Amino acid sequence: MRTLKVALLGCGNVGAQVARILIEDADTLAARAGAKLQLSGIAVRNVHAKRDVELPQELFTTDADTLVKDADLVIELMGGIEPARTLILSALRNGACVVTGNKALLAQDGPTLHEEADKAGVQLSYEAAVAGAIPILRPIRDSLAGDRITRVLGIVNGTTNFILDQMDTTGAQFADALAEAQRLGYAEADPTADVEGHDAAAKAAILASLSFHTRFALENVHCEGISSVTAADIAAAKDAGFVIKLLAIAEKLDDADGAKGVSVRVHPTLLPREHPLAAVHGAFNAVFIEAENAGELMFYGQGAGGAPTASAVLGDLVSAARSLVLGGPGRTETTTGHVPALPIDAAVTSYYIGLDVADQPGVLARIAQLFAEHGVSIEIMRQTIHRDAESNVESAELRIVTHRASEAALAATVEAVKGLDVINSVTSVLRVEGV
Amino acid sequence: MRTLKVALLGCGNVGAQVARILIEDADTLAARAGAKLQLSGIAVRNVHAKRDVELPQELFTTDADTLVKDADLVIELMGGIEPARTLILSALRNGACVVTGNKALLAQDGPTLHEEADKAGVQLSYEAAVAGAIPILRPIRDSLAGDRITRVLGIVNGTTNFILDQMDTTGAQFADALAEAQRLGYAEADPTADVEGHDAAAKAAILASLSFHTRFALENVHCEGISSVTAADIAAAKDAGFVIKLLAIAEKLDDADGAKGVSVRVHPTLLPREHPLAAVHGAFNAVFIEAENAGELMFYGQGAGGAPTASAVLGDLVSAARSLVLGGPGRTETTTGHVPALPIDAAVTSYYIGLDVADQPGVLARIAQLFAEHGVSIEIMRQTIHRDAESNVESAELRIVTHRASEAALAATVEAVKGLDVINSVTSVLRVEGV
Secondary structure, three states: OOEEEEEEEOOOHHHHHHHHHHHHOHHHHHHHHOOEEEEEEEEOOOOOOOOOOOOOHHHEEOOHHHHHHOOOEEEEOOOOOOOHHHHHHHHHHOOOEEEEOOHHHHHHHHHHHHHHHHHHOOOEEOHHHOOOOOOOHHHHHHHOOOOOEEEEEEEOOHHHHHHHHHHHHHOOOHHHHHHHHHHOOOOOOOOHHHHOOHHHHHHHHHHHHHHHOOOOOHHHOEEOOOOOOOHHHHHHHHHOOEEEEEEEEEEEEOHHHOOOEEEEEEEEEEEEOOOHHHHOOOOEEEEEEEEOOOEEEEEEEEOOOHHHHHHHHHHHHHHHHHHHHHOOOOOOOOOOOOOOEEOHHHOEEEEEEEEEEOOOOOHHHHHHHHHHHOOOOEEEEEEEEEEOOOOOOEEEEEEEEEOOEEHHHHHHHHHHHHOOOOEEEEEEEEEEOOO | OOEEEEEEEOOOHHHHHHHHHHHHOHHHHHHHHOOEEEEEEEEOOOOOOOOOOOOOHHHEEOOHHHHHHOOOEEEEOOOOOOOHHHHHHHHHHOOOEEEEOOHHHHHHHHHHHHHHHHHHOOOEEOHHHOOOOOOOHHHHHHHOOOOOEEEEEEEOOHHHHHHHHHHHHHOOOHHHHHHHHHHOOOOOOOOHHHHOOHHHHHHHHHHHHHHOOOOOOHHHOEEOOOOOOOHHHHHHHHHOOEEEEEEEEEEEEOHHHOOOEEEEEEEEEEEEOOOHHHHOOOOEEEEEEEEOOOEEEEEEEEOOOHHHHHHHHHHHHHHHHHHHHHOOOOOOOOOOOOOOEEOHHHOEEEEEEEEEEOOOOOHHHHHHHHHHHOOOOEEEEEEEEEEOOOOOOEEEEEEEEEOOEEHHHHHHHHHHHHOOOOEEEEEEEEEEOOO
């Protein structure tokens, strides 16, 4: 049986688990791959750093360049742009297959990496980059190769799902739920990349690229985080039968929607409580796909963590090894879709709008009229009257769920609504999916 | 661009959709596959039969042999054992890749077909055979190739899920729910293959084979259907926080379980209402997988229907075409697991037992003692007293949920319980998963 040399770059949470499994499960992996997968070394910055897993000290090196030059398979788990980018390109040029979980690099510079892999005829795989352990990229690329995906809705960031789930369950404010997530290790000390949606945006670009056979970059993704979601937003959504999730969305629009192309975006989104994604709790991830023939599909599992993500890395590694052993194609992605990325203004979705209005006759009619004038159709309109016990002043809260409308039409409608004298304030404007 | 000839065998519900998509989406499929996929003919028994979709009459032929001889890719959707088996073998020997949805043939004679495909170095794919549109076989084979699956729980038969869901929602008896399923087209006039679990058993054999890298045949699968599940069973389960689902189960047991190997079985199963599979309603399918590193995964979608199943067929077809164009390995399944199939007696699970008992002091203690003597540990024991309003006679109902125990130990316990003078009757014995 042939032996393939595996170079591991990086030995954090995921890398350490990958190394452990490569050593512990060597026989099983060899049987699956058709070749021995020999861990030839682990490139790290500090060879004496403390690791999550005990590993043979002689494997560690700071010389990533030499390690890569001698490898048949390279696993890149360093993260960040450089030196990861240079090392991956060098590995591909040497004819090594590369497995990476580096979503930031893929979202920023994917086309360059893919081009190099195609030129060398080797595999570049990155199942671990989106939704951790969940097999989602291979099903999109291969299983749905004969179908047309129309929409992808993904809960692809465990930190924000945990925070929103906490807020939904306990009524906590964002800051308190974030603190709890940090205490439990679900959020980092600097949570910006997660809570502002940047991590989800990189994953959205990857999901959109594979789903629509066109390379989308990070700059094509409209991104809003969850830091402005309030306990009041969550409570109002709950009351109306919705849950708020941070979704990565990639959706094909056509002439009927007013714009032709793909809208790729990340933002807090209301979902009906009976939607399959609404039942995704804690730090779990899930990706919901709508395709012309397959209909609705959902993939659910752990989106992060050392061992789960290592499972995705090793699935890619065994597949790449098989292709080296049996001789086979590197290239299995197609980018012949050539659909344009649409700006957020062209996105079409439903909206939830909360309004604090004067309690006067005719208010509802005036607001409804204004929506109609802007071409935004109302699906549900509900008014609740509050009376302040002390002052005895009545105020009215109006909650509106619209049918699908463009961002531009909605923005214009909200502007117009703000100008009405009967409006005290617009309390929330949130997008709704799955209705 | 190269042209590949595609022979379609069978033109029922799924076949007609496959033909439609091959014609309508020819350009997209060519771009994805890297070759034109030309539908060279459709073999049917009667070329003039009425079809679901309008297709060019000149494509139809009764001469399947000639069609197969001239094809690069063969799609078999005739079902049944012969002539499907002979035609598939002939195609593989000619070096054609074969895509099939024939679960009965695969469960009965999979090893022969795989051997032939390996010999010819071509792909034999069958994503459509299990859970319709849901990409499940490729994720198990490729994405989880570096992990160890420990358990698979699948809702893989839409008919029985619809019936059980109806019974759960409306309180209907089995016969009425079946009649409703037949009226809506979810169940056939002769529903035996579905309701007795035979269809699910063939899928269980396929799922077990891929998950445990060992070929399991239909005879390795213990099979019980749902025709004996009563409205009272469903109501009692509901009352205790469970839902009853027909599950296809493949589970690895080791020494700690008293037997080493894989238990493959199909039977009505109680699931806690908060389990992800409990939320799979109507005719939908889902497969829940537990793996050592990945943890819990779930795949959800439509398990049947023309277009959804055609999506799975075409995903396989495009992948097979890519391998023909780029030159690549046919064989990507491994069968080096060599784990034995266990008989149902060795299966280890939890149980729900309903007992009608005499309302006397000390009854609970005697029953608990008897369970302990047989090594079956009780997790929950709940007694409800009923008083007949007319006769004023009291009777007691006892509901027991056990910890994990072997079938053999449970059967012995139930036999012993029946012998107690304080037992009026054993009202139900059902297996429980997901607790």
